[in-house]
Amino acid sequence: MSRPTSSTSAALKRGAGALLGVLATLLLASVVSFVVLRAVPGDPARLIVGPLATPDVLAGVRTQLGLDDPLWLQYLHYLRDFATLQWGYSYSNGADVTAVIAARLPATLELALWAFLFAVVGAVVVATLASYRGGALAGVAKVVSLVGLGTPQFWVALVLVLVLGSSGLGVLPGPSGRLTSFLEPPPHVTGLYTVDGLLAGQPIVFSDALAHLALPAISLALIPGAFLTRLLTANQADVARAPFVTVVRSKGVSRWAAHRRHVLHNALLPSLASAGLVLASLITGSVLVESVFNWPGIGQVLVQGVQRQDFAVVQAFVLLSAVLYVAANTAADAVVALVDPRLRVSTR
Amino acid sequence: MTASRAQAGVAAGLLAALVVLAVVGLFLQDAAVKVDVASALQAPGAAHWFGTDAQGRDVFARVAVGTSIALASGIATVAVGGGLGLLIALVCGLGPRWLDAVLVRLLDAVMAFPALLLALAVTMAFGTGLLTALLGVVVTVVPVFARTLRAEARRATSEPFVQAARTIGLSTPHIAVRHVVPYLGTTLSVQLAANVGNVVLVLSGLSFIGVGAQPPTPEWGAMITEGLQNALTGQWWIGVFPGLALLLTVVAVNLLADSIPAVRAARRARRTRRSRRPRPNPVAAAAVKEA
Amino acid sequence: MSAAPSPALPALSVEGLRVAYGDVEVVRGVDLVVRPGEKVGVVGESGCGKSTVALALMGLLATGGSVTGGAVTVSGSRVDYHDERALDRMRGSQLSLVFQDPLTSLDPVKSIGSQIAEALRRHSPRMSRAAVRARCAELLTAVGVPEPERRLRQYPHEFSGGMRQRALIAVAVANDPAVLIADEPTTALDVTTQAQVVDLLDSLVDGLGVAVVLVTHDIGLVSEFCDRVLVMYAGRVVEEVPSDVLFGGAAHPYTRALLESLPVPGRPRGEDLAWIPGAPPPLSALPPGCSFAPRCAWAQPECSVGTPPRVVVSEPSVAALGTALHTAECRRALEVPRG
Numbered sequence: 001m002s003r004p005t006s007s008t009s010a011a012l013k014r015g016a017g018a019l020l021g022v023l024a025t026l027l028l029a030s031v032v033s034f035v036v037l038r039a040v041p042g043d044p045a046r047l048i049v050g051p052l053a054t055p056d057v058l059a060g061v062r063t064q065l066g067l068d069d070p071l072w073l074q075y076l077h078y079l080r081d082f083a084t085l086q087w088g089y090s091y092s093n094g095a096d097v098t099a100v101i102a103a104r105l106p107a108t109l110e111l112a113l114w115a116f117l118f119a120v121v122g123a124v125v126v127a128t129l130a131s132y133r134g135g136a137l138a139g140v141a142k143v144v145s146l147v148g149l150g151t152p153q154f155w156v157a158l159v160l161v162l163v164l165g166s167s168g169l170g171v172l173p174g175p176s177g178r179l180t181s182f183l184e185p186p187p188h189v190t191g192l193y194t195v196d197g198l199l200a201g202q203p204i205v206f207s208d209a210l211a212h213l214a215l216p217a218i219s220l221a222l223i224p225g226a227f228l229t230r231l232l233t234a235n236q237a238d239v240a241r242a243p244f245v246t247v248v249r250s251k252g253v254s255r256w257a258a259h260r261r262h263v264l265h266n267a268l269l270p271s272l273a274s275a276g277l278v279l280a281s282l283i284t285g286s287v288l289v290e291s292v293f294n295w296p297g298i299g300q301v302l303v304q305g306v307q308r309q310d311f312a313v314v315q316a317f318v319l320l321s322a323v324l325y326v327a328a329n330t331a332a333d334a335v336v337a338l339v340d341p342r343l344r345v346s347t348r
Numbered sequence: 349m350t351a352s353r354a355q356a357g358v359a360a361g362l363l364a365a366l367v368v369l370a371v372v373g374l375f376l377q378d379a380a381v382k383v384d385v386a387s388a389l390q391a392p393g394a395a396h397w398f399g400t401d402a403q404g405r406d407v408f409a410r411v412a413v414g415t416s417i418a419l420a421s422g423i424a425t426v427a428v429g430g431g432l433g434l435l436i437a438l439v440c441g442l443g444p445r446w447l448d449a450v451l452v453r454l455l456d457a458v459m460a461f462p463a464l465l466l467a468l469a470v471t472m473a474f475g476t477g478l479l480t481a482l483l484g485v486v487v488t489v490v491p492v493f494a495r496t497l498r499a500e501a502r503r504a505t506s507e508p509f510v511q512a513a514r515t516i517g518l519s520t521p522h523i524a525v526r527h528v529v530p531y532l533g534t535t536l537s538v539q540l541a542a543n544v545g546n547v548v549l550v551l552s553g554l555s556f557i558g559v560g561a562q563p564p565t566p567e568w569g570a571m572i573t574e575g576l577q578n579a580l581t582g583q584w585w586i587g588v589f590p591g592l593a594l595l596l597t598v599v600a601v602n603l604l605a606d607s608i609p610a611v612r613a614a615r616r617a618r619r620t621r622r623s624r625r626p627r628p629n630p631v632a633a634a635a636v637k638e639a
Numbered sequence: 640m641s642a643a644p645s646p647a648l649p650a651l652s653v654e655g656l657r658v659a660y661g662d663v664e665v666v667r668g669v670d671l672v673v674r675p676g677e678k679v680g681v682v683g684e685s686g687c688g689k690s691t692v693a694l695a696l697m698g699l700l701a702t703g704g705s706v707t708g709g710a711v712t713v714s715g716s717r718v719d720y721h722d723e724r725a726l727d728r729m730r731g732s733q734l735s736l737v738f739q740d741p742l743t744s745l746d747p748v749k750s751i752g753s754q755i756a757e758a759l760r761r762h763s764p765r766m767s768r769a770a771v772r773a774r775c776a777e778l779l780t781a782v783g784v785p786e787p788e789r790r791l792r793q794y795p796h797e798f799s800g801g802m803r804q805r806a807l808i809a810v811a812v813a814n815d816p817a818v819l820i821a822d823e824p825t826t827a828l829d830v831t832t833q834a835q836v837v838d839l840l841d842s843l844v845d846g847l848g849v850a851v852v853l854v855t856h857d858i859g860l861v862s863e864f865c866d867r868v869l870v871m872y873a874g875r876v877v878e879e880v881p882s883d884v885l886f887g888g889a890a891h892p893y894t895r896a897l898l899e900s901l902p903v904p905g906r907p908r909g910e911d912l913a914w915i916p917g918a919p920p921p922l923s924a925l926p927p928g929c930s931f932a933p934r935c936a937w938a939q940p941e942c943s944v945g946t947p948p949r950v951v952v953s954e955p956s957v958a959a960l961g962t963a964l965h966t967a968e969c970r971r972a973l974e975v976p977r978g
Contacts, residue, residue: 024453025456029461031457162579244744249697251730281462283462288553291557306559311472318466340748
């Protein structure tokens with residue numbers, strides 16, 4: 001059955017083909033973002049210098065930005081600059097876009113990680129209970145996930161602040177950033193306050209950071225959580241009908257153990273393929289939710305960039321999101337290939 | 349089957365209510381922008397069902413006008429985007445293989461961008477406003493339609509009825525319009541419905557960030573942004589009602605999209621049951637099989 | 640583990656088993672006694688309820704199905720189909736199941752070894768890791784899978800259909816069950832593999848003394864493999880017959896008709912196979928009287944009235960093993976010409 005040499009080379013070929021496809025997609029995506037942001041009406045130089053600048057100043061900025069070069073050369077420079085992390089300078093205040101994004105990244109990363117955790121744990125629990133118990137619970141789960149998929153995250157954020165935040169029940173802090181103002185951020189290790197707080201042995205910082213995180217993370221988790229709930233419920237319903245589940249039961253394994261060990265396991269594997277979609281929804285969500293909570297992340301940087309007509313910021317952010325999407329999908333494919341025995345390359 | 353029909357019924361009821369609200373909105377356009385500082389920030393009551401905002405405008409009138417804006421722009425973008433997507437799908441499905449390969453790569457590249465961000469970039473490039481935002485959203489909708497319909501169109505080309513049409517020498521555009529497009533029916537209708545929801549969400553998101561409809565316009569996303577400023581001082585109604593309308597719209601459309609395949613399948617089953625041909629005697633076949 | 644084969648204590652005894660899906664009764668009073676080491680076949684057309692009997696005995700009916708009557712005893716103890724925990728203890732240790740389609744009967748993402756070990760661990764939780772591994776290898780060897788140590792680490796997709804069915808048989812016999820229920824174990828396999836799997840089942844009966852209930856539509860297989868055959872029609876056992884008298888001695892018109900529809904090698908080409916007129920009645924609307932009467936060549940007006948009597952066709956000979964009774968549920972069982 002196993003022919004290691006031929007299957008390994010076949011897998012290598014498959015891997016190389018997939019990698020070429022990914023590169024092609026990324027290149028095309030960069031073309032798309034270049035076309036959208038450079039070749040359409042609207043002059044970046046004019047935006048930088050403002051409407052009152054003299055033609056000389058305008059021409060100077062144009063040369064400086066390379067806007068007089070032929071388009072293909074501009075594209076190559078654009079590509080080089082993006083790849084070497086030189087994402088230009090803010091049109092509005094001249095700040096280094098790369099530095100701004102790097103400084104703000106940990107806040108968004110922490111938010112997105114917790115939201116991801118909420119979404120995955122919530123979806124696995126709800127979908128598993130719904131497909132194991134069935135009946136009314138399954139109906140409720142279906143309705144909740146359908147409603148969840150339709151929610152405007154920024155509105156949910158607003159409602160959560162109104163109900164649970166400082167102006168409502170007061171259970172959780174309102175839109176006041178990452179920490180209560182009198183607390184010092186923990187010593188910088190990962191940049192994630194919850195993790196750093198634990199590492200530094202400051203439980204108060206940890207719990208305060210978590211309390212500040214809770215509402216934005218829930219708002220952010222809603223759409224990916226609802227999406228994963230639907231996906232996992234459908235997958236588990238499919239797997240539960242498979243004859244091997246009856247065989248497992250015939251060994252004397254209880255229904256719950258069979259569901260957990262076999263149905264859930266088989267249902268989780270294909271859901272890895274939607275990693276890119278989940279990431280995209282977290283990126284989009286951070287743009288919409290951060291400004292509601294005054295969360296100092298990159299989503300807020302983007303919104304401020306948009307309001308100031310700051311193309312340099314928007315350009316970097318948009319292409320970055322596409323790169324991350326493609327990277328997440330590629331990584332998920334690789335993980336599936338490692339985890340699923342049917343795709344695994346025989347190493348023996 | 350009955351569950352999905354009930355679901356379709358609930359969706360249709362919700363949508364009917366929203367259409368009524370949108371029609372009411374057409375008559376309230378003046379009230380929606382009438383500034384009246386004297387009656388600013390009134391809580392919901394008999395005079396103003398949904399209260400008034402910071403400039404004394406009636407929130408109910410604004411939500412109603414917002415409904416007509418959302419429904420009109422949602423349907424328009426999906427119709428244009430879906431039409432263009434269908435066209436690309438037919439070119440991919442029935443055209444030469446190399447063209448299909450190139451187009452698919454390009455579609456994948458466009459789809460690598462999260463919809464909201466791509467729409468945002470396009471909108472910014474062409475200048476802020478509701479119309480440019482609609483253009484930006486169309487750009488994100490086209491590849492979604494093209495990609496899903498292309499797969500179906502490719503499948504259609506291997507079906508006997510298309511092969512037969514080819515054999516008797518019908519032209520490719522004729523086959524596309526008369527044979528492949530009807531084959532795409534269910535997928536197309538599901539995509540149309542499902543995308544209206546997404547489009548309305550993305551549009552309101554754009555306005556919320558500030559690149560879509562601009563403040564005096566009673567667009568839901570823009571209204572939520574305004575509501576945000578009053579939320580912490582207790583005037584919750586300014587932001588909550590438009591969001592509720594937005595949520596109900598998207599949920600209704602998604603419920604409808606979700607129930608379409610089952611309802612269509614049930615209808616098709618009823619139709620075939622009525623016109624069922626007599627089947628060959630199953631017993632003879634069974635007896636042989638049993639042996 | 641396995642009880643001493645005493646002729647007084649059947650491995651499996653079923654009395655008046657009834658199963659319903661919703662309002663429709665699909666098994667309508669089935670009796671079945673299997674002694675240790677005995678091989679009993681259950682045959683019938685698709686939809687006659689034979690697979691339902693197999694699943695009902697395991698307590699694994701699909702949702703909507705339930706045992707509505709009858710008593711089942713395994714190795715002398717009564718089975719309570721409402722006690723899920725007791726059922727879990729029984730399944731795999733006393734009563735085991737081998738399924739029809741080996742391609743879909745194994746979890747695709749778990750190794751063969753872990754799937755056999757799961758059966759062992761469930762019933763012997765204190766077994767050491769090494770002991771489980773050794774026993775798994777021993778089982779694979781017993782079912783004729785070469786290189787067991789390597790094969791245990793492999794996954795179902797690396798096994799052929801026949802090898803998968805062997806692995807499933809290894810799972811089924813892992814805990815020395817008293818009874819093995821095999822539901823169409825060879826249907827999905829090609830002909831040469833079928834013969835190997837049947838030989839394997841045969842050798843397991845001889846080696847382990849396990850009793851086998853073979854559920855199949857293949858009347859030829861049953862006559863070769865089994866000691867006794869139960870013929871099912873419309874949810875009832877219409878004839879119970881020792882397999883050595885099946886050909887030539889069948890008394891029920893339905894059994895006769897089934898036998899006549901068998902293709903016989905060497906019969907001249909062009910000659911049509913015999914077939915049974917009409918279709919089995921829907922279980923939701925059974926005809927009155929004998930369910931087979933509407934399709935029966937020997938039916939008389941009184942066949943459509945009242946339940947047909949169970950007629951003893953021939954008493955067991957003293958020399959025969961146990962009590963190989965031949966009965967048929969037909970008013971005219973003794974008049975129908977046998978041939």
